[in-house]
Amino acid sequence: DGKPEKVTVIYGGSSWLGHYPAWVGIEKGLFKKHGLGVLFQNFYASSGRMGSLVAGDLDVAATGSISAIALMASGSKAFQAFGTPDSYATVEGIIAKENIKSIKDLKGKRIAAPFASSAHVLVLDVLEQNGLDPEKDLTLLNLKVNEMPAAMGSGEIDACAAWTPHFNKLLNMPGNHLLVNDTEFSLFKKYKLGPGPDLLVVRKEFAEKYPNTCQAFVKGYFEAVDMLIDEPEECAKVLVKLTSLDMEDQMAVLKDITWIKGDEQKALMVQPGDFVTGMQQLADFLVKHQQIDEAPKVKAWIAEKMVP
Amino acid sequence: MDTLTNGTKISIQGVTKIFSGKRDEVIALKELSMDVQDGEFIVIVGASGCGKTTLINLVAGFEAPTHGQIILDGQPVTGITPECGMIFQQYALFPWKTVQQNVEFGMKMKRMPQKERQERAARFIDIVGLKGFERSYPHHLSGGMKQRVSIARSLANDPKVLLLDEPFAALDAMTRQVLQEQLVRIYEKHRKTIIFITHSIDEALLLSSRIVVMTARPGRIAQEIVNDLPHPRNADVQLSNRYMELKRTIWDSVQAEVMKSMEVETH
Amino acid sequence: MDTLTNGTKISIQGVTKIFSGKRDEVIALKELSMDVQDGEFIVIVGASGCGKTTLINLVAGFEAPTHGQIILDGQPVTGITPECGMIFQQYALFPWKTVQQNVEFGMKMKRMPQKERQERAARFIDIVGLKGFERSYPHHLSGGMKQRVSIARSLANDPKVLLLDEPFAALDAMTRQVLQEQLVRIYEKHRKTIIFITHSIDEALLLSSRIVVMTARPGRIAQEIVNDLPHPRNADVQLSNRYMELKRTIWDSVQAEVMKSMEVETH
Amino acid sequence: MKIDSTAKSLTISIVSLLIFVTAWELVCRLGFIEPLFMPAPSKILFRAIKMIDNGQLIAHTLASTRRVMVGFMISSLVAIPFGIFLGSSRFFMAVFDPLISLLRPLPSMSWIPLSLLWLGITETQKYSIVFMGSFAPSLLYIIEATKSIDPLLIRAAKNLGASKLDVMREVILPGSLPQIIAGLKVMLGIAWTCIISAELVAAREGLGFMIMNGKEYFQTDTVLLGMVMISITVMIIDVVFRKFERRLLPWTR
Amino acid sequence: MKIDSTAKSLTISIVSLLIFVTAWELVCRLGFIEPLFMPAPSKILFRAIKMIDNGQLIAHTLASTRRVMVGFMISSLVAIPFGIFLGSSRFFMAVFDPLISLLRPLPSMSWIPLSLLWLGITETQKYSIVFMGSFAPSLLYIIEATKSIDPLLIRAAKNLGASKLDVMREVILPGSLPQIIAGLKVMLGIAWTCIISAELVAAREGLGFMIMNGKEYFQTDTVLLGMVMISITVMIIDVVFRKFERRLLPWTR
Numbered sequence A: 001d002g003k004p005e006k007v008t009v010i011y012g013g014s015s016w017l018g019h020y021p022a023w024v025g026i027e028k029g030l031f032k033k034h035g036l037g038v039l040f041q042n043f044y045a046s047s048g049r050m051g052s053l054v055a056g057d058l059d060v061a062a063t064g065s066i067s068a069i070a071l072m073a074s075g076s077k078a079f080q081a082f083g084t085p086d087s088y089a090t091v092e093g094i095i096a097k098e099n100i101k102s103i104k105d106l107k108g109k110r111i112a113a114p115f116a117s118s119a120h121v122l123v124l125d126v127l128e129q130n131g132l133d134p135e136k137d138l139t140l141l142n143l144k145v146n147e148m149p150a151a152m153g154s155g156e157i158d159a160c161a162a163w164t165p166h167f168n169k170l171l172n173m174p175g176n177h178l179l180v181n182d183t184e185f186s187l188f189k190k191y192k193l194g195p196g197p198d199l200l201v202v203r204k205e206f207a208e209k210y211p212n213t214c215q216a217f218v219k220g221y222f223e224a225v226d227m228l229i230d231e232p233e234e235c236a237k238v239l240v241k242l243t244s245l246d247m248e249d250q251m252a253v254l255k256d257i258t259w260i261k262g263d264e265q266k267a268l269m270v271q272p273g274d275f276v277t278g279m280q281q282l283a284d285f286l287v288k289h290q291q292i293d294e295a296p297k298v299k300a301w302i303a304e305k306m307v308p
Numbered sequence B, C: 001m002d003t004l005t006n007g008t009k010i011s012i013q014g015v016t017k018i019f020s021g022k023r024d025e026v027i028a029l030k031e032l033s034m035d036v037q038d039g040e041f042i043v044i045v046g047a048s049g050c051g052k053t054t055l056i057n058l059v060a061g062f063e064a065p066t067h068g069q070i071i072l073d074g075q076p077v078t079g080i081t082p083e084c085g086m087i088f089q090q091y092a093l094f095p096w097k098t099v100q101q102n103v104e105f106g107m108k109m110k111r112m113p114q115k116e117r118q119e120r121a122a123r124f125i126d127i128v129g130l131k132g133f134e135r136s137y138p139h140h141l142s143g144g145m146k147q148r149v150s151i152a153r154s155l156a157n158d159p160k161v162l163l164l165d166e167p168f169a170a171l172d173a174m175t176r177q178v179l180q181e182q183l184v185r186i187y188e189k190h191r192k193t194i195i196f197i198t199h200s201i202d203e204a205l206l207l208s209s210r211i212v213v214m215t216a217r218p219g220r221i222a223q224e225i226v227n228d229l230p231h232p233r234n235a236d237v238q239l240s241n242r243y244m245e246l247k248r249t250i251w252d253s254v255q256a257e258v259m260k261s262m263e264v265e266t267h
Numbered sequence D, E: 001m002k003i004d005s006t007a008k009s010l011t012i013s014i015v016s017l018l019i020f021v022t023a024w025e026l027v028c029r030l031g032f033i034e035p036l037f038m039p040a041p042s043k044i045l046f047r048a049i050k051m052i053d054n055g056q057l058i059a060h061t062l063a064s065t066r067r068v069m070v071g072f073m074i075s076s077l078v079a080i081p082f083g084i085f086l087g088s089s090r091f092f093m094a095v096f097d098p099l100i101s102l103l104r105p106l107p108s109m110s111w112i113p114l115s116l117l118w119l120g121i122t123e124t125q126k127y128s129i130v131f132m133g134s135f136a137p138s139l140l141y142i143i144e145a146t147k148s149i150d151p152l153l154i155r156a157a158k159n160l161g162a163s164k165l166d167v168m169r170e171v172i173l174p175g176s177l178p179q180i181i182a183g184l185k186v187m188l189g190i191a192w193t194c195i196i197s198a199e200l201v202a203a204r205e206g207l208g209f210m211i212m213n214g215k216e217y218f219q220t221d222t223v224l225l226g227m228v229m230i231s232i233t234v235m236i237i238d239v240v241f242r243k244f245e246r247r248l249l250p251w252t253r
């Protein structure tokens, strides 16, 4: 393999944990080691980030898989996926008031989830498992995760689906408790797949034009994953700059994440591709719940050459 | 002077009117005094801006004099009084009311029963020759017809005094003539006291029992001329020597005043 | 007929003008023919709505006749021609231009050098007696002054024919008289051909060399009267028997036509 | 002549619209534009058919329309009498003037956070946004309208014996009605602006939500369909409003 | 008399404002209202001092103002010549008519999702929202303005020898300028609406962001401070605009 053709890669991320490896890679000079400069562009929402990727403003990004599937379903061929860095099944879930003991108790209540997100999918799935109709049996509200603590506090909603760090904040509020987390998701039981696993994506044109650059990026990236596993404390020190959490909270978040190393990626993504099969199921699930029109053939969007 | 009955209807006593603007003051009228007898037809002529409108507004109570007072039937005028029916050059009809509703307006304000006011309005609409147009909106009428509605509206309200501020100035010559004749007929039949403002000396001679010429600003009375032309004042009268004589007198009197204000304007 | 020189300036040949509205058609003019000699001062009178404005608009080229044609200096009129300077009753001054800029407008359109047009404009502003108001906006002028600017603007553009559509109707009697005199002076000095519309028979007699009376709609020519009153047409002339005689002739002629249209209106 | 030229304009308009849509379709079909950024008109049409089929399009449109109408009605019903009262009273005008001038420049959107704090994500919150957004400008329009009345008419009415209340009811109200209605028409547009933004930020139905949700799922056709639906709905309401206006103002032809 | 009554009105206004603010303060102090729902004016003032101190208030205000101004300028610079052109050409008016009528009723907010897809959360996206929101209405205002010109003036100009282009430059442009400027003033208000909503939905600075962020942290005082700042800024810009208007239209007194 040769030298990178292009030495700057623009990465689209946010303060979400799925972007920790890229941040650590930059801060700890792991990309530089491979001759790459990586520019970290902050995006609040997945959809904006993916739009920018397709428009050519970004080269590489990580995103929630719901967003990625939706974009595949929209027919955009301009991007491909090449890995999944993490699993966070225990820091996303439905938090409810204490009087709500089971999913069935949600009947007639007001429950919030950010629409078009993994948490939304989780809610739809567990409701279905328990035979509840989100249209008729309860009121489902569209709320951003950061608005949920307030809404729970004022009693405006009875339950909500959220992810870390708001997830932890909500759990710590008095009178709240965890109803279910991602481990109750139907596909998790079969494929160990949460409702919205993070996905590494690359602009297709970029991958084809600069294969060496991509290789270098992948190497640096998974070295960062290794570092997150091996030296969490060191990593946390640089991560607080991204997340604005204090060290203690940052360490707590890190503890809940299962990182997926570079050498495990092939099995998930290509041979035999359990993860991709799970994604396909997820896509079918979204179609069933009328979130997207048609399930894309997820396999067609995998950049096999880039998977380490 | 055959049109005079006894009794003073309106007495204007040493009236001064000053308008204070943002920067300067305008003395529109200065110590003007004048009596109007019951049943008189007074026509006021004078240069533009000499204060004719101001004077008539004071009589109607739209404005209060700065000094002096106006006595109507022995009582000083302190506010707007429906006893002086005003007929405006711009007609001032309510565009959203039909002819019938416009004419009924004053009576409606007096809370006259609907049936009675409908009948009365119909009578006055007929008097001004607008039968058949009761349900038209003013919008659809010509200028002459609008002015007739406005006259009917005033008459139907039975005011003691009619005030007319250049009522026919916006009309063409022939329409004007028709309305002048109608007004004379109404005057002769209903014997109202009338104050009428005009720029036209011919109109003044045709209508008045007395003509008042005002000076240029500040307005005072320059001359009062009793109009002794015989009735009806048809074309023959208008070509008579007495007509010519009166016309020239007034013309000279107005001209002198107008020239003053023209000079100011042109240089 | 002392005001006539030889040569036909404008020839109106069998002109018909029909306006087609959404529902009905209005025949404004019907097969009207008339010649105007070079240097004539034609005054057109006639009932309201008889087509006077329509006729003058056709001459200016604002509208095209439905049938027939208008010949100006031997050439048929096909579009708007600056050779016929129009003076509107509503002045039509450009509110965003000063008096000076308004008067310069026509010359600017001809791309006359700035210096030359400034001087020429100043001369015409002087002629109409507005020296000192060059930098005023129309907004600040009285009606009479605005109309004088409009006359200066037309004259400065040196048109062969002046068309005036009731130019003084909105002015008060005295201002009107002053402007009438100015117009006569300009006419006598510059010898333009003039077509002038008015509702006032006095004005017609005062100004014209020939008076054209139009019939009620559809407009045709009812009568043409050569005005042989001596100049200057001062108060003496206006009180002369010939004046009275002419006035009565025209009055009768117009009256008959007006009555037709009035009848339609009142019932 | 007039009919002819109107017909001609209409023809040009239709032809130009056809050319525009065809060009758009072609550009998309030939792949010059990524469908994510701009879907072909035919795709929008398919989306429309699908969403009419499952009832969503109608539901979203009705939800937004209902919110606009309720908020707008309440706002008008309060603003009209209050505006006429303020327009006829110098004293109370002066009393309320500072408050109104402070509220007037506030875009209705700026009320969204406060209304969320006060009312939560409820229908009342949606109505309140429409109310807040359209009340102050409506009031100003109405006060302006009362001032546009020819003072001569007020004089004439008083000269005919009208009292203060008579003048308000018989002259100021009908005299300002044409302008009030013109103002309310503008306000209705603003009401739509309000509701769409309220729905963008927090809602689970309505055209604003439909657009925002479409964006989250990269369904640009849904986004554009939502926009087209807003256009069409506003146009239809405009036509209805105009009919109603003619009824209410018989004297204006 | 006129001076007197203006002075009187001003006095009443000031007194009424003082009473209003005092009442508000008292109601809050006495604990009738939960401060979460409505903080006392003094709390808003403290927040203002704090945020002026750390520079945030100025930064947010300038960010919003800059966005409004840039978007509005671009929109005006395109709309004015284009509008005058369309207003003077029947043919091109007919060509663009269907497009304009479709765009006109669209609230600027409805462009937010599409603009986010196209441009991401960038400054360009903010400008584009202002542009999209104000362009179509500006254009319509300007076309209307050109139609309001007295046709007599156009006749007079032609009668004095003006060509078509002369008429556009010498009559239609200056003649419609007062109305164009009045329209742009309204547009400036709409531009503010646009930017606040764009900032509510996706931004990291600006008054809209400040309000939304304040709401998330339950700082109702920040929310209200943001709203007051919008009011004040719009008022200041209005005054500046009016100065500029007088300069541009010397003939209107």
Ligand SMILES: Nc1ncnc2c1ncn2[C@@H]1O[C@H](COP(=O)(O)OP(=O)(O)OP(=O)(O)O)[C@@H](O)[C@H]1O
Residues within 6 Å of the ligand: B019, B020, B021, B026, B027, B028, B046, B047, B048, B049, B050, B051, B052, B053, B054, B055, B217
């Ligand atoms: N409300 C007002 N404020 C200030 N000045 C006024 C007011 N009303 C009238 N004037 C001034 O008072 C003077 C007299 O005005 P008025 O309208 O009475 O004259 P007029 O004789 O009716 O004139 P015209 O014949 O033109 O109608 C004028 O100089 C006018 O400018």
Ligand SMILES: Nc1ncnc2c1ncn2[C@@H]1O[C@H](COP(=O)(O)OP(=O)(O)OP(=O)(O)O)[C@@H](O)[C@H]1O
Residues within 6 Å of the ligand: C019, C020, C021, C026, C027, C028, C046, C047, C048, C049, C050, C051, C052, C053, C054, C055, C217
């Ligand atoms: N553009 C038009 N469309 C339709 N009808 C018109 C138009 N212009 C004039 N008319 C009609 O043609 C007739 C003649 O109008 P014109 O304006 O020439 O009369 P006029 O003699 O100038 O009247 P006036 O003395 O009132 O000015 C009128 O009945 C008028 O209604």
Ligand SMILES: [Mg+2]
Residues within 6 Å of the ligand: B052, B053, B054, B165
């Ligand atoms: Mg007057």
Ligand SMILES: [Mg+2]
Residues within 6 Å of the ligand: C052, C053, C054, C165
């Ligand atoms: Mg005419």
